Amino acid sequence: MTPIERHHALERIWGTGPGLQRLSAVNHTIMGRRFMIAALVFFAIGGILAMLIRTQLASAESPFMEAETYAQVFTMHGVVMMFLFAIPFFEGLAMYLLPKMLGARDMAFPRLSAYGFWCYAFGGATLVVALLLGVAPNAGWFLYPPLSSATFTPGIQSDIWLLGITFVEISAMSAAVEIVVTILKLRGAGMSLDRLPIFAWYMLIVGGMMLVGFPPLILGSLLLEAERAFGLPFFDPLRGGDPLLWQHLFWLFGHPEVYIIFLPAAGVLSTVIPVFSGTQLAGYRVVVAALVAMAFLSFGLWVHHMYTTGIPHLSLSFFSISSALVALPTAVQVFAWLGTMGTGRPRLSIPMLHVFGFFFVFVCGGLSGVMLAMVPFDMQVHDTHFVVAHLHYVLVGGFVFPMMAGAYYWLPHICGRMPVHQMSQAAFWTIFAGFNLTFLHMHLTGLLGMTRRSYRYSDPLWEVLNLVSSIGGFVTTIGFALLALDLVLLMRFGRPFRRNPWGAGTLEWTTPTPPPSYAFGAIPVIDRRADRLEVERMGADLAAGRGLLATPRGELETLGVDPITGAPRQIIFLPHPTYLPLWSALATMGVFAGMLFKVYPLAIAFAALTVGLLLCWTRGRKAPGVLDAGMGLSLPQHRSSDDPPSLWAIRLLVVADATAFASLLFGAGFLWMSAPGWPPEDPVRIGGILALPFLANAALMVLARGWAAVALQAAVLAGLAAALMRVGDATAHAAPATVMAVLSFAAVHAGIGLILGAVALRGFGRDGAIAATWHRYAGLSGMLAALFPPALSLLTGAPA
Amino acid sequence: MRVLIALLGGFLVWSAAFLALYATQATGCSLGWPRGVLRAVLIAMLAGFALLSLVPLALARRSADPFLRRTATLTGIAASAAVALCFSGILWMAPC
Numbered sequence: 001m002t003p004i005e006r007h008h009a010l011e012r013i014w015g016t017g018p019g020l021q022r023l024s025a026v027n028h029t030i031m032g033r034r035f036m037i038a039a040l041v042f043f044a045i046g047g048i049l050a051m052l053i054r055t056q057l058a059s060a061e062s063p064f065m066e067a068e069t070y071a072q073v074f075t076m077h078g079v080v081m082m083f084l085f086a087i088p089f090f091e092g093l094a095m096y097l098l099p100k101m102l103g104a105r106d107m108a109f110p111r112l113s114a115y116g117f118w119c120y121a122f123g124g125a126t127l128v129v130a131l132l133l134g135v136a137p138n139a140g141w142f143l144y145p146p147l148s149s150a151t152f153t154p155g156i157q158s159d160i161w162l163l164g165i166t167f168v169e170i171s172a173m174s175a176a177v178e179i180v181v182t183i184l185k186l187r188g189a190g191m192s193l194d195r196l197p198i199f200a201w202y203m204l205i206v207g208g209m210m211l212v213g214f215p216p217l218i219l220g221s222l223l224l225e226a227e228r229a230f231g232l233p234f235f236d237p238l239r240g241g242d243p244l245l246w247q248h249l250f251w252l253f254g255h256p257e258v259y260i261i262f263l264p265a266a267g268v269l270s271t272v273i274p275v276f277s278g279t280q281l282a283g284y285r286v287v288v289a290a291l292v293a294m295a296f297l298s299f300g301l302w303v304h305h306m307y308t309t310g311i312p313h314l315s316l317s318f319f320s321i322s323s324a325l326v327a328l329p330t331a332v333q334v335f336a337w338l339g340t341m342g343t344g345r346p347r348l349s350i351p352m353l354h355v356f357g358f359f360f361v362f363v364c365g366g367l368s369g370v371m372l373a374m375v376p377f378d379m380q381v382h383d384t385h386f387v388v389a390h391l392h393y394v395l396v397g398g399f400v401f402p403m404m405a406g407a408y409y410w411l412p413h414i415c416g417r418m419p420v421h422q423m424s425q426a427a428f429w430t431i432f433a434g435f436n437l438t439f440l441h442m443h444l445t446g447l448l449g450m451t452r453r454s455y456r457y458s459d460p461l462w463e464v465l466n467l468v469s470s471i472g473g474f475v476t477t478i479g480f481a482l483l484a485l486d487l488v489l490l491m492r493f494g495r496p497f498r499r500n501p502w503g504a505g506t507l508e509w510t511t512p513t514p515p516p517s518y519a520f521g522a523i524p525v526i527d528r529r530a531d532r533l534e535v536e537r538m539g540a541d542l543a544a545g546r547g548l549l550a551t552p553r554g555e556l557e558t559l560g561v562d563p564i565t566g567a568p569r570q571i572i573f574l575p576h577p578t579y580l581p582l583w584s585a586l587a588t589m590g591v592f593a594g595m596l597f598k599v600y601p602l603a604i605a606f607a608a609l610t611v612g613l614l615l616c617w618t619r620g621r622k623a624p625g626v627l628d629a630g631m632g633l634s635l636p637q638h639r640s641s642d643d644p645p646s647l648w649a650i651r652l653l654v655v656a657d658a659t660a661f662a663s664l665l666f667g668a669g670f671l672w673m674s675a676p677g678w679p680p681e682d683p684v685r686i687g688g689i690l691a692l693p694f695l696a697n698a699a700l701m702v703l704a705r706g707w708a709a710v711a712l713q714a715a716v717l718a719g720l721a722a723a724l725m726r727v728g729d730a731t732a733h734a735a736p737a738t739v740m741a742v743l744s745f746a747a748v749h750a751g752i753g754l755i756l757g758a759v760a761l762r763g764f765g766r767d768g769a770i771a772a773t774w775h776r777y778a779g780l781s782g783m784l785a786a787l788f789p790p791a792l793s794l795l796t797g798a799p800a
Numbered sequence: 801m802r803v804l805i806a807l808l809g810g811f812l813v814w815s816a817a818f819l820a821l822y823a824t825q826a827t828g829c830s831l832g833w834p835r836g837v838l839r840a841v842l843i844a845m846l847a848g849f850a851l852l853s854l855v856p857l858a859l860a861r862r863s864a865d866p867f868l869r870r871t872a873t874l875t876g877i878a879a880s881a882a883v884a885l886c887f888s889g890i891l892w893m894a895p896c
Contacts, residue, residue: 673827
């Protein structure tokens with residue numbers, strides 16, 4: 001078979017049809033591009049909102065906006081930039097790049113990518129439409145109660161934040177599972193962990209962080225929505241709740257989020273800098289160790305946003321030292337990049353210009369971060385413009401500049417054309433100057449005492465500084481407009497090239513540019529670290545079919561490997577284009593719309609429809625057994641193998657879910673210890689009914705398969721339903737509300753277990769193992785849930 | 801798999817220490833435990849976690865893979881130092 005014949009044969013299998021059939025796309029190249037384009041649209045919207053803010057603050061006593069409009073504008077600026085731009089942009093970049101860097105033909109769960117994209121697009125559009133209708137969230141992007149509670153924000157504005165962001169977070173969670181499973185399982189043959197391209201290490205760590213970082217926010221959103229919709233008082237101090245619980249849950253997500261955003265950008269830097277320095281990354285091993293340290297340390301900082309809330313000094317010291325300590329692994333990476341440039345010969349191409357922009361801006365932001373980690377200093381500048389300046393230096397320096405470097409580096413791969421550098425440098429310097437003009441002065445306005453979210457002021461000195469900031473803001477916008485124009489011109493009129501224009505050593509440059517839907521004509525065999533490859537030779541070899549899975553068989557095939565050694569283990573069949581993700585996302589949107597407008601029967605109906613549609617995804621064909629993989633190798637199809645990607649996915653979901661459950665138990669413990677109005681006057685008395693779910697859950701951990709598992713899940717569900725009816729008035733106090741939340745959590749898990757168990761009864765492929773994993777986890781968490789009410793009664797001094 | 805545990809184990813111990821010490825300190829303060837008793841409990845726990853943080857280092861030394869062995873050793877050392885530094889306030893600060 002000639003390379004051209006192979007190309008046509010593979011394109012027939014992997015390609016997406018034209019016209020409306022594009023809506024059925026599940027291919028990673030298409031999904032990655034869609035995520036990035038949508039994120040850039042939201043970035044433009046967020047930028048316009050920033051201009052409105054700077055216009056309002058340009059002069060004292062400005063009549064430009066009313067307080068309510070200003071509140072919506074600054075809230076939406078933060079929401080759009082954090083949730084609708086930064087995270088989805090790197091998710092899109094990861095989806096586009098990872099398979100090509102790893103030597104796979106697609107991500108592990110292409111339909112999940114598509115479902116995540118539609119959830120993101122629909123959720124983001126809901127938020128923007130709300131802004132246009134004047135009912136956007138207005139309580140700041142942290143949505144702190146009591147400001148965001150039903151008493152002080154009675155309309156649907158806070159509900160739009162809570163439900164819209166939770167809807168969008170579905171895409172973040174699905175991307176996290178996708179990214180981790182893809183990196184661990186879908187690689188070229190021989191690509192052991194120590195041969196991973198460094199970008200894949202970064203994304204592996206980021207994926208893991210997302211799995212445990214986002215669940216506390218999702219849980220907090222559900223609890224606050226439950227308070228607003230049904231009156232369950234988790235955050236109401238008059239009824240045993242505590243607004244500080246929201247701050248804990250929010251920042252348990254919010255601080256790691258900064259690193260979740262920074263690390264993909266750092267991965268871009270670790271990829272780009274060695275290429276333009278003509279050498280290899282210095283200290284690859286040390287950088288990986290620093291990544292692991294950062295991933296963990298970043299979770300120990302959440303209270304550094306809460307220094308002023310009256311936490312004892314000893315616990316403040318834990319958070320303060322962790323906050324300072326996390327600067328060390330960050331510095332290790334910065335020095336690795338400097339060392340790489342020092343040992344090589346850096347070329348000042350346009351991506352490197354943005355790298356230098358990163359160094360200057362991010363290091364300034366990091367230093368002010370260390371200042372803010374110190375409790376006494378933080379007490380002085382808490383909630384002032386100093387903090388706003390710091391976070392913009394960190395996020396723009398640590399994400400936007402590296403991503404602009406990445407855009408100039410990989411855009412030739414995406415569109416097959418090279419930059420011409422006419423406008424690129426002017427755009428960079430305009431952005432760089434404008435950014436510093438805007439935010440450098442904000443440190444001063446903050447030190448002078450101007451609080452964030454102020455929409456008017458009267459001090460003449462503040463006015464001078466704010467005017468300079470506003471001028472800087474408009475200069476920055478002009479710079480971004482120039483950049484956008486430059487990128488459009490690059491895509492339209494850039495110079496075509498054949499392969500690997502920068503002289504890189506990573507696998508994505510072995511594909512044709514723009515890349516075909518199947519990425520590789522054959523799956524590569526890797527014999528060294530995957531950023532030191534001979535790209536030109538390998539590109540020609542792979543196109544000629546010298547690799548694995550080179551003969552098209554009519555299925556979308558890619559290689560599954562051992563996570564540690566990279567040895568080939570299975571042939572993974574991926575799904576063809578389908579409209580199911582789109583329909584599933586629309587049904588999911590129906591659930592959120594029903595909840596938003598408080599039409600709960602509609603929400604329940606759409607939830608049933610969503611579950612039904614998701615179950616349609618599991619339809620598959622009988623496992624064909626062992627197949628020829630080429631090069632004399634025979635491998636099982638993934639459904640016949642011991643560790644298919646779906647089994648890894650359910651394990652990761654269990655980790656994420658367990659984080660949410662632990663956060664819920666933490667929340668209950670926090671209220672018991674810290675909230676006013678405890679113990680409750682009317683203790684929670686459920687009685688012995690919980691013995692049934694406890695015992696059924698215990699049995700479930702042993703009998704996790706077949707009809708026994710289904711029957712046990714049904715028993716758990718029945719026992720929990722009976723217990724929930726005995727909880728009493730959950731709106732009266734946070735104690736019964738937390739009991740209701742914990743038991744409802746267990747009931748939902750039993751319900752999911754019932755469905756998974758019923759599906760597994762078909763006795764098909766690895767469904768039994770997947771269901772059993774869920775049953776065991778549900779059994780363990782269900783036992784803890786059944787023990788929770790008596791434990792709470794004991795702690796509050798009342799008999800169960 | 802052992803080496804993966806070694807790679808992440810040090811900081812898993814740090815995370816466990818963080819949660820346990822923070823929860824114990826908050827609970828002790830909330831329930832009004834005597835200052836000396838609370839400090840003694842926290843010091844005992846810190847000593848336990850400091851010892852536990854050395855286990856991943858020992859695991860890393862046994863790995864055959866040089867890359868993972870050296871990387872896990874680095875993370876292990878960093879994690880042990882983090883345990884010692886982050887919670888040193890227990891020895892000298894007022895518990896509540």
